[in-house]
Amino acid sequence: MKAFFFLVSFLGVFPDVYQTLAIPLPNALLIHGEPIGFNTSSHREKRSENVSASCSNHEYKPKKQNYCCPKCLTGYRVAKDCSGVGQAPHCVPCESGTYSDIPNNSKRCVSCTTCLTQYGQITLSRCSPGKDTECGCPEGHFKQYSGQDFTCQECTTCRNGTQAFKCHDDKDTICQCFYNFFFHVSEKTCRPCSECEGSECKDHCPNPEKVKNPEENKGLLWTGLGAAAIMAVVVLIAFGVYIYYARKHPSPPHKSTDSIGRTPSSNNNEDKEDSKTIKNLEDENIYIVQHSTQPLLQNGSLPLPDITNIQSPPSLNTPEVKYAIIDSIPLRRWGEFVRRLGLSDHIIETSEKDHRHYGDAQYAMLQVWLTRDGGPTTKRDQLFNVLREINLGGCIEKIEEYL
Structure with missing residues (x-):
């Protein structure tokens, strides 16, 4: 009885505590540190107001501002940000020795590049507010890069060969060597195949051990020329002797013949011999050669034949x-x-x-x-x-x- 009386008294004296204890457990949970059932709408609306404005590629957002400003054009920098939406910033040109080659919102322009003369570089175009200095190499040189910098190297000259590709920008000359020459990579020259020793020349000189020394080739050339000269002298001498004897011993004048090659004669013996000859000729195939009707020279001999053999050069146009x-x-x-x-x-x-x-x-x-x-x-x-x-x-x- 005492226990029951104590419970009733406790509930009547402390009703607020009872109500507190009677709150369901889910209603006591917190979301982001806030109890469920509390009105938090005004707090969240305040946080949403601080979200950054979304700017395009041609705009930027000033510090501590919630609006976008258009960027300055190439060759300019921002001296003062715009004062609000739809306003333009105060842009000023880049100072001498500086440039800006893209639209920007920078307070300072970029310093111009200085060409490195110690590397052989030259200035192709000077720095301007909208463009940096353009450095390059003089004519007859190419760029050899080492990191961001480059050194100007002299272009390779194709001796004993021709240029397959000309030297340009950062590319050196590519040489096409003549026949019996190979390209020496370290020296960048075309060397004769007689000096071929390593594997770098085997593609151009497949049989380097059989390639003759240039001095031997010169000796063979002179030997061939000498033999040709001797043959020419012998032919000229023979031709001169032939002409000499032809003029000293002219051939006798030809006698007239009839249709079968006989010489007319009134001698009976000759007629008999001719009749025998005709009989013998009837059993054989005779080819009658017509004598030349060219006029005789003063000494009674026929003119010498033209032995000059003129051959027309071969024609490619067929x-x-x-x-x-x-x-x-x-x-x-x-x-x-x-x-x-x-x-x-x-x-x-x-x-x-x-x-x-x-x-x-x-x-x-x-x-x-x-x-x-x-x-x-x-x-x-x-x-x-x-x-x-x-x-x-x-x-x-x-x-x-x-x-």
């Missing part, structure tokens, strides 16, 4: 030779080949556009080259020299079969 040239040269080397013959890129492009098949375009290019000034011998020498220069000397034998 369909057989043109197609032989086209078939001999690899298609990937054709452009280099016709450019070395002297054809311009305009002629090459025009020929390719005017013909549906590339073989017809190649034929047209050769026709243009053959119609230019120069005789057959000159054209032939030019053709063979170009093939040797581009290491296609093996094509010469195929082409000569059609000449």
Whole structure:
């Protein structure tokens, strides 16, 4: 009874405490440190007002401001931010020695670059408010980069070869060496195959041990020229002796003959012999040679025959030779080949556009080259020299079969 009385008294005396204890547990949980059931709408609305404004690429947001300002143009900097939405900032030009090459909201411009003369650099264009200094290399040099800086190096000269690609910007010259020469990488020169020792030259000199010394080649050349000179002297002497004896011992005048080669005579014995001869000739195939009707010289001899053998030079302007040239040269080397013959890129492009098949375009290019000034011998020498220069000397034998 005492316990029941105590409980009733406690509830009657402390009703507020009871109500507090009667609050459900979920209502006592906190969200972000705030009790459930409290009115927090005004607090959150205040926080949403501090969210940063969204600006485009051509705008910027000033510090401690909630609006966007347009950026200054190239060559200018911001002296004072704009005062509100739709207002423009105060922009001033970059000072001397500084630049700004993009739209910006910077308070300072960037310092101009100074070309490093100790590296061989030169100033191609001076610094302006909207553009930095442009540094480069003098003519005949190329850029060799080392990190952000570059050094100007002298372009390689193609001795004993031709330029496949010219020296330009940051690219050195690429050389195409002549036949029997190889490109020495460290020295950047074309060296003769007789000096080939390592693996760097085996592609250009497949049999370096068989390549003769240039001095030996010169000796063979002089030997061949000497033998040719001796043969020419012998031929001239023989020709002179022939002319001398022909003039000293002229041939007797020819007697007139009849239709079967007989000489008329009134002697009966000769007639008998002629009759026997005719009888013998009837059993054989006789070929009657008509004598020359050329007038005799004063000494009674016939004029000497013209023994000068004049041969016309081989002509390249035939369909057989043109197609032989086209078939001999690899298609990937054709452009280099016709450019070395002297054809311009305009002629090459025009020929390719005017013909549906590339073989017809190649034929047209050769026709243009053959119609230019120069005789057959000159054209032939030019053709063979170009093939040797581009290491296609093996094509010469195929082409000569059609000449």
